[in-house]
Amino acid sequence: MRPQSLRHALLLAIAFLVLISGILISQLVTHRYSVSLMEGAVAQVENAAHKLALDAAEAILVNDLVGLQRMLDAQMTVNPAVAYIFIVRDGLVISHTFSGGVPVELIGSNAAADGDGGHLEKIVSQKGQRFLDIAWPIFGGRAGTLRIGFSEEPYRQKVSQLWLQMSLITLSILVLSLVAGQVFVFRLTRPLLKLADAVENIGEDNLAALPPVKGRAETSRLASAFNGMLARLKDYTRRLERSNQALEAKNQELARAQRQLRTSLSIAQEIAALPNLKDVCAYLIRSFKTLIECRNMALIVFNSSSDEAFVTSERGTFPLGAEGADYAHGAFSALTGIRFIEKEKLAAVPLPLDLQGAQKLAVLPFHYQSGFLGAMLIGCPAECACVTKELDVIELILEQTSGALRRAVLHEDEIRELLARIEPTAEFSGLIGKDPKMQVIYKLIEDVAPTDATVLIQGESGTGKELVARAIHQHSPRREKPFVVINCSAYPSTLLESELFGHEKGAFTGASRRRAGRFEQAHGGTV
Incomplete structure (x- = not known):
């Protein structure tokens, strides 16, 4: 053993x-x-x-x-x-x-x-x-x-x-040697035991250097080696802690990026289904409030000609007017990136009540195909808690949804144009009606008339399908040519071919003369 x-x-x-x-x-x-x-x-x-x-x-x-x-x-x-x-x-x-x-x-x-x-x-x-x-x-x-x-x-x-005497002497010497050895070994190993006790007290929360140990050179050298090892352990521990902190920060950043990407995708999906500019801006405002601490914000969107703007806040959407739009366009169109501006510098811009209590504004301009489209305004109190990375996310979402905002703006322009056209007259190439749905039909007629596309007009009897076809002809490049109406249901099958394509003299019994078909009659025009 x-x-x-x-x-x-x-x-x-x-x-x-x-x-x-x-x-x-x-x-x-x-x-x-x-x-x-x-x-x-x-x-x-x-x-x-x-x-x-x-x-x-x-x-x-x-x-x-x-x-x-x-x-x-x-x-x-x-x-x-x-x-x-x-x-x-x-x-x-x-x-x-x-x-x-x-x-x-x-x-x-x-x-x-x-x-x-x-x-x-x-x-x-x-x-x-x-x-x-x-x-x-x-x-x-x-x-x-x-x-x-x-x-x-x-x-x-x-x-x-003599052998017995020598054995007794040897035994006596052995006993004395063991006693002396016990004392010697105790004195020799006592520093080592103290060193071992000090090492046992070393733990994750206790990496202090070992106290000085009195002993021989080897013991002091061993204590120095332990202290060197502890110093290296401290250094490695600090490195690990820094690495863990950096890794945790990266994990948090990745998690934040994932949440931001998921939010951005959900916002893009939701915006695509919204019908008008007001709903789009209101949804963006609600979504942005979940991303940052500051809750007071407004979204300014300019129309296609930049001569009018709409401001959306938690209180609703209202127009700025020509003068206010001009001030806002001059103040925000030249900005790039995220800017913090004192509110006093924007005194000429009519801001909503949500931003009146702010001391400064975080302005996030956004563009569509290098054209200025609008700006996001976030009201910051005295001690602003907004994080730049979160504002970067909002700026990214605005850039990603600028196409949807642009389409909503164009849709609003078209609606206003149609409404403007409804007021002066209710007649359109023989069609009469002020209803917005009729205005949509008028706009479709204007869009399809200049082309050579075949148009299918559906509707119940008496709804004016022939009038729509005539309006398309009148607005097309063929308006100087004939407009031929063919009611296929009014002809029997035996005469339909002759009616559409005509016949020569003597082609059948009773064909006493040559007759041109409807297609030939409408040559260069509209059937």
């Missing part, structure tokens, strides 16, 4: 280093101590064997076996490390210290080397006991061989005690 914090990792690293170092040092010291003990034991064994061999040589040569046995027993008593002693001569054990006899396997397990020196051999018994067995020649081997076995157990106990 991996440590979950830097403190635990450092403590585990310190414990691991101390433990491994203690084990290695203990192994090295114990090994050296064991080798030194073994070397000392070997030297002790060789000295004891050499001295005992010299003492035993005299007893063997005089054949004093009792003295020899006493000598061996005394050696066992004097040196507790000696486990056994026996002397072999000519293959026979002449003396020994075993209580139950010398083991047979032990006799042949070691032999003296040639010369005066002994031969050392490590022997392990069947019970697992370890011995240093040395075979030393007595009197050059002529008096036999001395075998002395030293037990390794005392030396091994000393090595084990």
